[in-house]
Amino acid sequence: MHDEANIGDATGAVIVKAKPERKVFRPIKTISRVPxxxxxxxxxxxxxxxxxxxxxxxxxxxxxxxxxxxxxxxxxxxxxxxxxxxxxxxxxxxxxxxxxxxxxxxxxxxxxxxxxxxxxxxxxxxxxxxxxxxxxxxxxxxxxxxxxxxxDIKIDPLHFIETVKANFPNTTKLGFVSTIQFVTTLQTSANELRKDGYSINIPQSRPLSPGEILGCTAPTIVDVDCLLYLGDGRFHLEAAMIANPEMKYYRYDPYAKELTQEM
The missing domain is CATH 3.40.50.11840 (Diphthamide synthesis DPH1/DPH2 domain 1)
Structure with a gap:
Protein backbone atom coordinates (compact mmCIF):
# COMPACT_ATOMS: atom_id res chain seq x y z
CA MET A 1 0.00 0.00 0.00
CA HIS A 2 1.34 3.33 -0.96
CA ASP A 3 0.64 6.67 0.67
CA GLU A 4 -1.37 9.33 -1.10
CA ALA A 5 1.74 10.88 -2.60
CA ASN A 6 2.85 7.62 -4.29
CA ILE A 7 0.93 5.89 -7.11
CA GLY A 8 1.88 2.44 -8.57
CA ASP A 9 1.61 1.70 -12.31
CA ALA A 10 1.10 -1.66 -14.11
CA THR A 11 4.85 -2.53 -14.06
CA GLY A 12 5.04 -2.18 -10.32
CA ALA A 13 7.11 0.96 -10.53
CA VAL A 14 6.35 3.59 -7.99
CA ILE A 15 5.55 7.04 -9.33
CA VAL A 16 5.99 9.80 -6.83
CA LYS A 17 3.33 12.46 -7.23
CA ALA A 18 4.89 15.88 -7.14
CA LYS A 19 3.47 18.26 -4.60
CA PRO A 20 2.93 21.77 -5.94
CA GLU A 21 5.01 24.41 -4.28
CA ARG A 22 2.85 26.56 -2.09
CA LYS A 23 3.46 30.24 -2.64
CA VAL A 24 2.41 32.75 -0.06
CA PHE A 25 1.68 36.21 -1.37
CA ARG A 26 1.86 38.86 1.27
CA PRO A 27 -0.35 41.91 0.85
CA ILE A 28 1.38 45.04 -0.28
CA LYS A 29 1.81 47.33 2.67
CA THR A 30 0.35 50.76 2.15
CA ILE A 31 0.15 53.64 4.54
CA SER A 32 -3.53 54.53 4.82
CA ARG A 33 -3.33 56.57 7.99
CA VAL A 34 -2.80 60.27 7.51
CA PRO A 35 0.61 61.16 9.02
CA ASP A 152 -20.37 64.27 8.20
CA ILE A 153 -22.23 67.22 9.74
CA LYS A 154 -22.16 67.65 13.49
CA ILE A 155 -25.43 68.80 15.03
CA ASP A 156 -26.73 69.14 18.58
CA PRO A 157 -27.66 65.54 19.54
CA LEU A 158 -28.98 66.58 22.94
CA HIS A 159 -31.86 68.59 21.47
CA PHE A 160 -32.78 65.70 19.19
CA ILE A 161 -32.69 63.21 22.08
CA GLU A 162 -34.78 65.43 24.36
CA THR A 163 -37.28 66.05 21.54
CA VAL A 164 -37.75 62.30 21.13
CA LYS A 165 -38.25 61.89 24.88
CA ALA A 166 -40.78 64.72 25.01
CA ASN A 167 -42.91 63.33 22.18
CA PHE A 168 -42.64 59.55 22.44
CA PRO A 169 -42.91 57.37 25.57
CA ASN A 170 -40.17 54.77 25.93
CA THR A 171 -42.71 52.07 25.16
CA THR A 172 -42.80 53.32 21.56
CA LYS A 173 -40.88 51.20 19.08
CA LEU A 174 -39.03 53.67 16.89
CA GLY A 175 -37.31 53.28 13.55
CA PHE A 176 -34.49 55.76 12.85
CA VAL A 177 -33.28 56.73 9.35
CA SER A 178 -31.25 59.61 7.94
CA THR A 179 -28.86 60.70 5.20
CA ILE A 180 -25.14 59.95 5.27
CA GLN A 181 -24.40 63.38 6.80
CA PHE A 182 -26.22 62.57 10.03
CA VAL A 183 -25.83 58.80 10.52
CA THR A 184 -23.13 59.34 13.14
CA THR A 185 -25.49 61.51 15.19
CA LEU A 186 -28.26 58.99 14.56
CA GLN A 187 -26.22 56.14 16.07
CA THR A 188 -25.08 58.24 19.04
CA SER A 189 -28.63 59.37 19.80
CA ALA A 190 -30.02 55.85 19.48
CA ASN A 191 -27.47 54.51 21.96
CA GLU A 192 -28.39 57.20 24.49
CA LEU A 193 -32.12 56.58 24.09
CA ARG A 194 -31.67 52.84 24.54
CA LYS A 195 -30.18 53.57 27.97
CA ASP A 196 -33.58 55.05 28.88
CA GLY A 197 -35.47 51.97 27.76
CA TYR A 198 -36.29 52.93 24.17
CA SER A 199 -36.46 50.29 21.46
CA ILE A 200 -34.67 51.76 18.45
CA ASN A 201 -34.47 49.94 15.12
CA ILE A 202 -31.86 51.26 12.69
CA PRO A 203 -32.33 49.37 9.41
CA GLN A 204 -29.73 48.92 6.69
CA SER A 205 -29.87 48.59 2.92
CA ARG A 206 -26.46 47.32 1.87
CA PRO A 207 -24.10 48.69 0.69
CA LEU A 208 -25.39 51.79 2.48
CA SER A 209 -24.49 52.54 6.09
CA PRO A 210 -26.90 51.52 8.89
CA GLY A 211 -29.75 54.02 9.01
CA GLU A 212 -28.84 55.64 5.70
CA ILE A 213 -31.50 56.10 3.04
CA LEU A 214 -31.43 57.60 -0.45
CA GLY A 215 -34.13 59.19 -2.54
CA CYS A 216 -34.29 55.93 -4.51
CA THR A 217 -33.39 53.40 -1.82
CA ALA A 218 -34.94 52.68 1.57
CA PRO A 219 -35.40 49.44 3.51
CA THR A 220 -38.63 47.81 4.61
CA ILE A 221 -38.84 48.23 8.38
CA VAL A 222 -40.66 45.75 10.62
CA ASP A 223 -41.68 45.72 14.27
CA VAL A 224 -41.79 49.50 14.78
CA ASP A 225 -44.65 51.83 15.68
CA CYS A 226 -43.38 54.82 13.72
CA LEU A 227 -40.47 55.99 11.62
CA LEU A 228 -38.40 59.05 12.52
CA TYR A 229 -36.28 60.71 9.85
CA LEU A 230 -33.38 62.94 10.88
CA GLY A 231 -32.69 65.45 8.12
CA ASP A 232 -33.92 68.50 6.26
CA GLY A 233 -36.41 68.25 3.40
CA ARG A 234 -38.73 65.38 2.44
CA PHE A 235 -36.97 63.91 -0.58
CA HIS A 236 -35.18 61.07 1.20
CA LEU A 237 -38.02 60.49 3.65
CA GLU A 238 -40.46 59.89 0.80
CA ALA A 239 -38.43 56.87 -0.31
CA ALA A 240 -38.93 55.37 3.16
CA MET A 241 -42.63 56.27 3.05
CA ILE A 242 -43.04 54.41 -0.24
CA ALA A 243 -41.21 51.37 1.13
CA ASN A 244 -43.30 51.41 4.33
CA PRO A 245 -46.76 52.75 3.36
CA GLU A 246 -48.66 51.67 6.49
CA MET A 247 -46.58 53.53 9.04
CA LYS A 248 -46.59 56.85 10.88
CA TYR A 249 -43.77 59.18 9.84
CA TYR A 250 -42.01 62.00 11.66
CA ARG A 251 -39.22 64.31 10.55
CA TYR A 252 -36.75 66.11 12.78
CA ASP A 253 -35.12 69.08 11.06
CA PRO A 254 -31.63 69.50 12.61
CA TYR A 255 -31.35 73.11 11.43
CA ALA A 256 -34.77 74.40 12.50
CA LYS A 257 -34.79 71.96 15.47
CA GLU A 258 -38.41 71.10 14.77
CA LEU A 259 -40.28 67.80 14.84
CA THR A 260 -43.18 67.43 12.41
CA GLN A 261 -45.49 64.59 11.48
CA GLU A 262 -45.36 63.87 7.76
CA MET A 263 -48.30 62.60 5.72
Missing part, protein backbone atom coordinates in the same frame (compact mmCIF):
# COMPACT_ATOMS: atom_id res chain seq x y z
CA UNK A 36 0.63 63.20 12.21
CA UNK A 37 2.87 65.71 10.48
CA UNK A 38 0.07 66.51 8.04
CA UNK A 39 -2.68 66.41 10.68
CA UNK A 40 -0.73 68.93 12.77
CA UNK A 41 0.30 71.19 9.89
CA UNK A 42 -0.19 74.65 11.37
CA UNK A 43 -0.61 76.44 8.05
CA UNK A 44 -3.10 73.88 6.73
CA UNK A 45 -5.17 73.89 9.91
CA UNK A 46 -5.28 77.68 9.80
CA UNK A 47 -6.57 77.55 6.22
CA UNK A 48 -9.30 75.09 7.23
CA UNK A 49 -10.80 77.61 9.64
CA UNK A 50 -12.46 79.26 6.65
CA UNK A 51 -14.70 76.20 6.34
CA UNK A 52 -17.54 75.58 8.84
CA UNK A 53 -16.17 73.66 11.82
CA UNK A 54 -19.14 71.27 12.00
CA UNK A 55 -18.67 70.08 8.39
CA UNK A 56 -16.08 67.33 8.01
CA UNK A 57 -14.63 67.65 4.50
CA UNK A 58 -11.73 65.32 5.41
CA UNK A 59 -9.25 67.71 3.82
CA UNK A 60 -6.22 66.11 5.47
CA UNK A 61 -7.13 62.71 4.01
CA UNK A 62 -7.79 64.26 0.60
CA UNK A 63 -4.43 66.01 0.50
CA UNK A 64 -2.66 62.87 1.70
CA UNK A 65 -4.31 60.79 -1.05
CA UNK A 66 -3.36 63.35 -3.70
CA UNK A 67 0.25 63.37 -2.52
CA UNK A 68 0.39 59.57 -2.32
CA UNK A 69 -0.93 59.11 -5.85
CA UNK A 70 1.06 62.10 -7.18
CA UNK A 71 -2.08 63.44 -8.82
CA UNK A 72 -1.73 66.29 -11.28
CA UNK A 73 -5.39 67.17 -11.75
CA UNK A 74 -8.22 66.64 -9.27
CA UNK A 75 -11.92 66.94 -10.09
CA UNK A 76 -14.33 67.94 -7.33
CA UNK A 77 -17.95 66.80 -7.58
CA UNK A 78 -20.54 67.76 -4.99
CA UNK A 79 -24.28 68.34 -4.57
CA UNK A 80 -25.57 71.86 -5.05
CA UNK A 81 -25.84 72.45 -1.32
CA UNK A 82 -22.07 72.10 -0.94
CA UNK A 83 -20.93 73.98 -4.05
CA UNK A 84 -20.57 77.14 -2.00
CA UNK A 85 -17.49 75.56 -0.41
CA UNK A 86 -15.92 74.35 -3.66
CA UNK A 87 -13.72 77.38 -4.33
CA UNK A 88 -12.26 77.27 -0.83
CA UNK A 89 -11.55 73.55 -1.12
CA UNK A 90 -9.86 74.09 -4.49
CA UNK A 91 -7.66 76.85 -3.10
CA UNK A 92 -6.56 74.67 -0.19
CA UNK A 93 -5.87 71.63 -2.37
CA UNK A 94 -3.85 73.63 -4.89
CA UNK A 95 -1.84 75.33 -2.15
CA UNK A 96 -0.87 72.15 -0.31
CA UNK A 97 -0.40 69.79 -3.27
CA UNK A 98 1.11 69.91 -6.76
CA UNK A 99 -2.27 69.31 -8.39
CA UNK A 100 -4.61 71.72 -10.09
CA UNK A 101 -8.35 71.38 -9.58
CA UNK A 102 -11.54 71.31 -11.61
CA UNK A 103 -14.99 72.02 -10.17
CA UNK A 104 -17.65 69.91 -11.85
CA UNK A 105 -20.67 72.20 -12.04
CA UNK A 106 -23.24 69.79 -13.47
CA UNK A 107 -26.13 68.82 -11.20
CA UNK A 108 -25.31 65.83 -9.01
CA UNK A 109 -28.46 63.79 -8.56
CA UNK A 110 -27.22 61.45 -5.86
CA UNK A 111 -24.90 58.67 -4.84
CA UNK A 112 -25.45 56.92 -8.17
CA UNK A 113 -24.28 59.98 -10.13
CA UNK A 114 -20.51 59.65 -9.96
CA UNK A 115 -19.40 61.48 -13.10
CA UNK A 116 -16.26 59.47 -13.78
CA UNK A 117 -16.51 59.82 -17.57
CA UNK A 118 -16.47 63.62 -17.49
CA UNK A 119 -13.70 63.72 -14.90
CA UNK A 120 -11.55 61.47 -17.06
CA UNK A 121 -12.33 63.52 -20.17
CA UNK A 122 -11.13 66.61 -18.29
CA UNK A 123 -7.78 64.93 -17.70
CA UNK A 124 -8.29 64.34 -13.99
CA UNK A 125 -6.52 61.42 -12.32
CA UNK A 126 -8.60 61.68 -9.13
CA UNK A 127 -12.31 62.40 -8.63
CA UNK A 128 -13.35 63.55 -5.15
CA UNK A 129 -17.08 62.92 -4.72
CA UNK A 130 -18.62 64.81 -1.78
CA UNK A 131 -21.83 64.28 0.14
CA UNK A 132 -22.75 60.72 -0.78
CA UNK A 133 -21.83 57.20 0.27
CA UNK A 134 -19.99 54.62 -1.82
CA UNK A 135 -22.93 53.37 -3.85
CA UNK A 136 -20.77 52.97 -6.95
CA UNK A 137 -17.84 50.62 -6.15
CA UNK A 138 -14.46 52.25 -6.68
CA UNK A 139 -13.43 49.40 -8.99
CA UNK A 140 -16.38 50.04 -11.32
CA UNK A 141 -15.38 53.51 -12.47
CA UNK A 142 -13.97 54.21 -15.92
CA UNK A 143 -10.26 54.08 -15.18
CA UNK A 144 -10.18 56.92 -12.65
CA UNK A 145 -9.65 56.77 -8.90
CA UNK A 146 -12.63 57.99 -6.86
CA UNK A 147 -12.39 59.27 -3.29
CA UNK A 148 -15.70 59.47 -1.41
CA UNK A 149 -16.08 62.18 1.23
CA UNK A 150 -19.30 61.73 3.22
CA UNK A 151 -19.19 65.24 4.75
Missing amino acids: DELMNDVELNAALKILPSNYNFEVHKTIWRIRQNKCKRVALQMPEGLLMFSITLCDIIEKFTDADTVIMGDVTYGACCVDDFTAKALGADLLVHYGHSCLIPIDRTSGITVLYIFV
